[in-house]
Amino acid sequence: MFGSLTKLQRYYLYYTASFLLFIGALAVLEQHGMPPRWIGYAFLFFTISMYAVIGIMSRTSDVSEYYVAGRSVPAFFNGMATGADWMSAASFIGLAGTLYLSGHQGLAYVIGWTGGFVLVALLLAPYLRRFGEYTIPDFLGARYGGNAIRLVAVAAAILASFVYVVAQIYGVGVITSRFVSLQFEIGVFVGLAGILVCSFLGGMRAVTWTQVAQYVILIIAYITPVAILSYNVTGNPVPQLVYGKVLQEVGRLEERLFDTPAEIEVRKLYRERADLYAQKIMQLPHSLSHEREQLSQRINEMKNSDTQMKDIVALEKQRRDMPHDPEQAKARWESAMFSAVDRSKPPIHHAEAFPGDDAEQQLIQRINFLALIFCLTVGTAALPHVLTRYYTTPTVSQARDSVFWSLLFILLLYITAPAYAVFAKYEVLSHLVEIPIAKLPGWVAAWAKVGLVSIEDINGDGILQIAELSMNPDVIVLATPEIAGMPYVVSGLVAAGGLAAALSTADGLLLTITTALSHDVYYRIVRPDASTQLRLVISKSLLLVVAVLAATVAAQKPGTILSMVAWAFSIAGSAFFPALVLGIFWNRATRAGALSGMLVGSLLSIYYILRVEFDSIPWLGISGFNMVPWFHVHSTSAGLFGVLAGFLTIVVVSLFTKPDPQATSFLQGIRCSSDREGRA
């Protein structure tokens, strides 16, 4: 059997074996007293230098190698590389936590991020491969003709990819700062180095082969902790098979715990707190000055009595930390109010679909569930960094096969994530709730220290109620090794996996951005006569610039980065999907139609996001434009309207413009290649 493997498969088998040996060695060293911090460093150093070796071995100065890995990546490995390309820090760290918090409703992400590959397989991948150029703007430019459409495509590709790449580098900073206690900003630049060693010298070729290596690490790291946890809880190490039973148990615990008198009391206290904040916000600015006066008065009283100095200092600090102006007070109190409102609501049952108090609430949840699935599937089938991967296989049939392998490798993670969430919920409901706060397990305190878990005994009974515990979604994956009582080496493994997920996605995105700039803008539009050498020099220097730019933005810790990633799906989906699909399947689609469809679709998405999510843009001086969502659809699903509007616009405008005489022969070429070759 070993003999039937290809040389490449054997290489990666050796690689996987040496990674497992490395983990084993660290486990032994930990038994002999190696401190956790050094284990973290060892993982960081070992994995990044592996990627660097692959990256340097794959260096190239050939254009086709640099942009599409010489179109020589076998379907199986392209599937793995796409898997790593696709699964980002958000999938690896965030998804299980989202599922923990939102139960059935969160499964929209699981379906959306896998279902999109059916669209890729049926509608896009084979045709892009048969077309056989380098980028998505290339395809649109060739199908519809003209530079305008190429430029719109480049702009949309860069907009969607840049937001996304910043989120990945941010993820690297979070992981390194938590596991090897590097400073966040230093972590960001370590991540930058990790990205550059993979992509700078070898372009797509190097990125492909490191992504395969990164996939191996990330999937081992994702499945190991939950498999051990599953074995501890159920005696079966395959969590995906057995968590149905655990889910039933969670259901029983929910029945028993959700409406105990203590829970109801705690929720009432949070409701009262929310009302208090609401009142204070209503009475601004008076309430702010009133509060400051009260505080000053108390400080003065204390100074006159013989209170201890440190109590006075504490109060003075409290006064200093108060909001400086009504504007700031409003923002801060509003967020406190919303968090109190959240906690005052009865928790949702994990397995319940479309939870809501009445039929209307349930309908809203149902609409949003389906709308989010729609946006994520279409966005998946439109993100340029994934689509370009299907240019890299040797044949059309291999491109089709590689979508199958992509989905298989991606599915391994997405099928595991709901199990993570259910096991974590089981642990929380059975081992944390109704436990005296002083006796909570050690991992709670450890993660509370870094601010990812917070506990507030609002009713003062010394016992934890569900509503008193709040968890950052990231903590589910990061803390599972400790929840299951595993040695630190498993935590290090999880960190290495998260790092691999973030780096691999960042590589692919960065390459997409630089290719769009160097190939589509510089070579195709500015200087079509540029020599191949010059094109590569431009590519490499742009890569460096964009990477440093992205790292600089990430180092500012932009707060809204995660929701911005969700918006990137809507924008990419509405800009590309209608133009690509109609371009392939409808001869009559014209340049004017595609151009207006892309603009209308993406601008409508952006418009919807802005008006639903914000009320003012200070630097533009406009305010008060917040609007009620259409059909209750959240801003994360803005693409629902954008994509539909895009399709509609392309059809209508195309029918009103003259058909493109070249479309038929172009389409003949990408639909059945034998003819194109017959003609040539």
Place this chain on the structure above:
Amino acid sequence: MRPSSDAYWRQTKRLTLALLLLWIALTFVMNWFARELNDLTFLDFPLGFYMDAQGLLLIYLAIIWYYNRRMRKLDAKYGIEDK
């Protein structure tokens, strides 16, 4: 346009459309009734939850597998060069 490549494209389109409709029915129509499906139990899971967490994913994989198999046969039948 040669008749054979015309037929090839017609059959490709038909296959694509059929699988796409199946995909839409499962993803959107079935999920509309997830709440009702949850009243049934499958492998210890509520059925709606199971479909969204595992079942649909495996069906998606099967759709792609079937499409690839049929396309390979079509390619061979019409002698479509695979370059």
